[in-house]
Amino acid sequence: MKNTKNIAMTSWILLALSSGAVAAEPEKETPPIEDNSFLIEEAYNQDTGIYQHIQYLRLNKNNDWEYNFTEEMPLSGRKHQLSFGVTVLHPEATADFEATTGIGDIAVNYRYELIGQDHFKMTPRFSVYLPTGNSQKGRGDGVVAYDIMIPTTHILSDAWVMHGNLGAHFTFASADLFETIYGASLIYTQNRTLNGMLEVIGKTSANESELTLNPGFRFALNLDSGMQIVPGFSVPIGIGPSSGQVGAFFYLSIEK
Numbered sequence: 642m643k644n645t646k647n648i649a650m651t652s653w654i655l656l657a658l659s660s661g662a663v664a665a666e667p668e669k670e671t672p673p674i675e676d677n678s679f680l681i682e683e684a685y686n687q688d689t690g691i692y693q694h695i696q697y698l699r700l701n702k703n704n705d706w707e708y709n710f711t712e713e714m715p716l717s718g719r720k721h722q723l724s725f726g727v728t729v730l731h732p733e734a735t736a737d738f739e740a741t742t743g744i745g746d747i748a749v750n751y752r753y754e755l756i757g758q759d760h761f762k763m764t765p766r767f768s769v770y771l772p773t774g775n776s777q778k779g780r781g782d783g784v785v786a787y788d789i790m791i792p793t794t795h796i797l798s799d800a801w802v803m804h805g806n807l808g809a810h811f812t813f814a815s816a817d818l819f820e821t822i823y824g825a826s827l828i829y830t831q832n833r834t835l836n837g838m839l840e841v842i843g844k845t846s847a848n849e850s851e852l853t854l855n856p857g858f859r860f861a862l863n864l865d866s867g868m869q870i871v872p873g874f875s876v877p878i879g880i881g882p883s884s885g886q887v888g889a890f891f892y893l894s895i896e897k
Contacts, residue, residue, distance in 0.1 A: 681826040684762040684794035686719040701888040705733040722752040732779035745774040746781040762794040784814040800831040820846040852881040
């Protein structure tokens with residue numbers, strides 16, 4: 642009888658210890674959604690060994706559309722990042738060319754995390770656009786072009802994040818191809834797997850100006866393997882000089 646009591650007591654002690662050990666084990670924190678904006682560029686770089694496969698499809702009112710695939714890869718931690726983007730598009734027909742589908746200019750991008758504080762980040766980007774698209778059919782510049790962009794990210798609180806963009810697209814072949822790009826976005830992040838988004842982006846060149854308001858949302862599917870899948874959707878709406886333009890934007894990112 643005494644041995645039975647000792648065995649029972651030992652069992653209770655082991656059960657209590659194992660329960661305490663399980664309770665003490667911290668829960669795995671759900672990773673936030675980062676670097677998954679649509680028209681505005683966020684200032685996050687990828688961690689070492691993390692690759693991001695991004696694609697989007699943008700449909701516009703005038704039956705023109707654009708599909709893009711971008712591959713992002715870290716070079717050395719979060720400081721340096723390389724990516725390339727391939728675009729297939731069907732531009733709107735004009736008096737100068739008939740609308741046809743084909744590849745656009747291929748972009749090669751380098752980003753450097755200049756400021757990487759907890760609540761503020763600045764990650765300048767420099768891009769080279771290779772003239773793989775047919776400029777006579779509205780699918781490219783026809784010459785080597787360049788981008789300089791300064792994305793910033795301000796983490797305002799646990800619920801709100803703001804991003805800002807200022808940059809330019811240009812070539813050395815013609816001053817007429819110089820374009821200023823600017824914009825900002827506000828992301829509601831109270832839920833780490835579902836975010837509301839509002840973006841505003843503008844483009845100004847010697848010939849025209851564009852201004853787009855882009856409300857949308859994104860959500861994350863976090864798999865046990867560590868893979869994060871982020872689908873998203875938005876409705877680009879032209880305002881000001883772009884009034885009357887409306888479209889649909891479908892986004893998908895896979896990060897592993």
